[in-house]
Amino acid sequence: MASNITVDTLTKGSTTLNTDEIVDTNSSQVCKAWVNFNGTGTVAIRDSYNVSSITDLGTGGYQVNITNAISNANYTVTSSSNREFSTSYPLMVHTHSYSTTSYRVGHVRYDNGTWVDTDISSTQVFSN
Numbered sequence: 001m002a003s004n005i006t007v008d009t010l011t012k013g014s015t016t017l018n019t020d021e022i023v024d025t026n027s028s029q030v031c032k033a034w035v036n037f038n039g040t041g042t043v044a045i046r047d048s049y050n051v052s053s054i055t056d057l058g059t060g061g062y063q064v065n066i067t068n069a070i071s072n073a074n075y076t077v078t079s080s081s082n083r084e085f086s087t088s089y090p091l092m093v094h095t096h097s098y099s100t101t102s103y104r105v106g107h108v109r110y111d112n113g114t115w116v117d118t119d120i121s122s123t124q125v126f127s128n
Contacts, residue, residue: 032075033066033125039081039107039118050125060107060115064123069100075127081107081118091118 010017033050037043043056055063079093090110097104103125107118 030126031124032070032127033064034123035064036120036122037062039121057104058115060117062105062121063097063102064105065102066100066125070125070127071100072127073098073100075125077103077105077123077125079105079121079123081122082120091116093121095123 008018031049033048035048035051035054036046037048037054038046039054039056039060039062043054043062045051045054050067051064052067053065055065057063075098077095077098079095081091081093092108092110094106094108095103096106103123105121105123107116107121108114109116
């Protein structure tokens with residue numbers, strides 16, 4: 001038999017949270033994993049949620065390794081990147097090879113198809 005507890009606010013120490021603000025992390029409406037990383041030189045995570053590491057796959061290619069597996073490999077990834085040059089050019093971000101524990105991200109120059117490392121790369125995962 002299921003039980004319900006109904007409250008308007010929750011308090012822990014001096015912090016009070018209105019129960020309307022509680023997020024169901026199992027919802028398909030919340031981000032399951034995200035990462036912001038430096039993709040040049042020694043690849044390094046700047047900040048992340050549910051991402052354990054980044055694997056450098058060579059120029060312009062990275063594998064994002066997920067800490068707690070996603071429920072299935074039919075998720076969506078949104079990505080952005082920035083390459084700081086004195087002469088800039090547009091980049092395409094390519095995501096592929098989705099599994100429940102990792103996915104790959106690649107950065108390609110739009111004008112000539114050359115793979116390039118990026119100073120700032122960000123990706124987010126949404127899934128059921």
